[in-house]
Amino acid sequence: MKHIIKIITLLVAISAFWIGLLQASVIPSSHTWLLPIYFIVSLGCYGLLMVGVGLMRFPTCPQEALLLQQDIVEAKDFLKQKGVDVGGSD
Amino acid sequence: MELADRAVGLLLTLTSLSIFTYYTFWVIILPFVDSDHFIQQYFLPQEYAILIPVFAGVVLLCFLCIFIGSVMLKSKKKKA
Numbered sequence: 655m656k657h658i659i660k661i662i663t664l665l666v667a668i669s670a671f672w673i674g675l676l677q678a679s680v681i682p683s684s685h686t687w688l689l690p691i692y693f694i695v696s697l698g699c700y701g702l703l704m705v706g707v708g709l710m711r712f713p714t715c716p717q718e719a720l721l722l723q724q725d726i727v728e729a730k731d732f733l734k735q736k737g738v739d740v741g742g743s744d
Numbered sequence: 745m746e747l748a749d750r751a752v753g754l755l756l757t758l759t760s761l762s763i764f765t766y767y768t769f770w771v772i773i774l775p776f777v778d779s780d781h782f783i784q785q786y787f788l789p790q791e792y793a794i795l796i797p798v799f800a801g802v803v804l805l806c807f808l809c810i811f812i813g814s815v816m817l818k819s820k821k822k823k824a
Binding site: 681687689691694695696698699700702703705706709710712 | 746749750752753754755756757758759760761763764767768771772775790793794797798801
């Protein structure tokens with residue numbers, strides 16, 4: 655819930671800054687009108703960047719996979735001792 | 745498989761960084777450069793700075809809608 659308040663505050667601040675720029679007309683208005691689209695494009699770029707970085711350093715843990723397989727074998731043995739049909743008795 | 749994923753990730757990162765740099769130059773810095781400067785010939789006119797993102801967004805939205813529709817149709821067929 656706190657995160658969304660932060661995002662809304664940021665959005666309000668950015669739009670206030672933009673409206674101020676529009677009213678003050680320091681720079682030509684045709685360029686000020688580009689700023690929201692610039693904001694959206696930069697948001698898209700940020701999303702793409704995060705996906706790329708996450709894909710680049712995707713954590714894989716082979717040791718954990720080995721441990722998991724060991725656990726499975728152990729559990730199957732234990733259940734077989736107790737007389738439970740595990741299925742797929744390989 | 746892992747290497748291909750890494751390559752795709754690197755490609756995505758590079759693409760997004762280059763788009764961001766180019767668009768920043770185009771929208772933020774170019775209005776303050778003289779219109780007869782030599783760097784102006786590497787950029788399209790300002791109208792395209794609006795048209796291209798809007799077009800890309802519309803294409804993306806259409807693609808998403810088609811994808812969702814096809815997935816829903818497929819799941820319906822599987823259920824029947």
